[in-house]
Amino acid sequence: MQGPTEPAFVLVRPQMGENVGAAARAMWNFGLQRMRLVDPRDGWPNPRAVAMASGAGRVLDGAGIFPDLEGAVADCTFVYATTARPRDLTKTVFSPEEAAADMARRIAGGERVACLFGPERAGLENQDVARANAIITVDLNPEFSSLNLAQCVLLVAYEWRRATQAAVPVRTEMAGAQWASALEVDHLARHFEERLEEAGFFFPDHKAESMKLSLRNLWSRMPLTGQDVQTLHGVLRQMVRWARKG
Template identity: 65%
Template sequence: MPTGQPQPAFVLIRPQMGENIGAAARGMWNFGLDLMRLTTPRDGWPNPNAVAMASGAGRLLNEAQVYESTAQAVEDCTFVYATTARPRGLTKPVMSPEAAMQDAAKRINDGQKVAVMFGPERAGMENEDIALANAIINVPVNPEFSSLNLAQCVLLVGYEWRRASTAIVHERLDNPNEWATQLEVEKLAENYETHLEQAGFFFPEDKAPHMKTNLRNLWSRMPLTRPDVQILHGIMRQMVRWKDRG
């Protein structure tokens, strides 16, 4: 059964290849979308090639609703977006995927039922399909090569839906260790200064204070963890042992 999470239905209009349907299902489920609708798949339905490409998202294929026409596929929706790269000569709002999915999230939060239509692989939707949409989603692609694979387009819009509907952490440190304290970094700096001075690194003598300041500044710029500090101490310890053996 579908998750029941409020979300837009993704409607694949007359999809041609089962592989693309399966890849689209995989892209949808990557971003938590599981309301797939199909209109008259060229090679019939169900399609084993779609299952092979779904790679873990086969449930979407099993639960996909199949319709005889575009009108039937969206008749229960209050707002419909159509993805197309070509000018259609139809007067409609044209939105980027980002803006469209932000708009869709607001509408769904208000209780509306929303759908996004994706055209067949070869030539996209006909104007008769587009005429049923309330707005057009236009991806800002290279104008000299604007054709997107069906699954690519689904993945792109699904990603923007995720961004619009879920709190995204834009930067994090995976598996962070305990950060080194200022005292631990200071002891590291002192250790290196001591051995570098013994090795004659701070030369000439009148430039030594400036060189030491720069070295301290280098340590402070580095976001060091305690294991980092231990490794750096170990490196210096082994270098000294190697020198003494020599």
């Protein structure tokens, strides 16, 4: 039987329903929904968590509730503990990016993994961390290294998404436009050359060809859409009309 295709996010003794709801939103933002709660302080279900989840209710609806951490991770083969504080424990320490890649490799190999997040006041206790196989630590400002529960969940969830989804690092939103063709750009360049020729821009004569070449090079470097080309044609026509009226 195939195991889960994503890690379980285990919130250990969370104190405020609002933070549980915010954590659910953070998880669902990145397509994660395996939430487990260990001994939530204000009980469960929690209407404040539901209100804060706002659209991510499915994560709360499917959350597993456990009286202790032992039960919450009993079915897991590898557990990560998130902590910003140094511990007197010998364990592998991952950055969130490397931890997410490691999770993905383990899950692809059939393992069941979980990631622990501590309560808001002071984070995981040493007894909690001791149950984990590895630690996830973020390189934070040493003078202020405390992350909100939902922030920590979001950060790990984001890295999980990066590790498992092919994302385009940079893209251009075309908003329905199309890139201008070489022919369209050539017509625009000719239009400008003709009007600039009339205006006496290419002076002195012996520099005219190099000036036209520079302009052609300028057009080729500009990422123009078809609409951009039409706009520039229109701007030039209007400027010529205005100059002729004068």
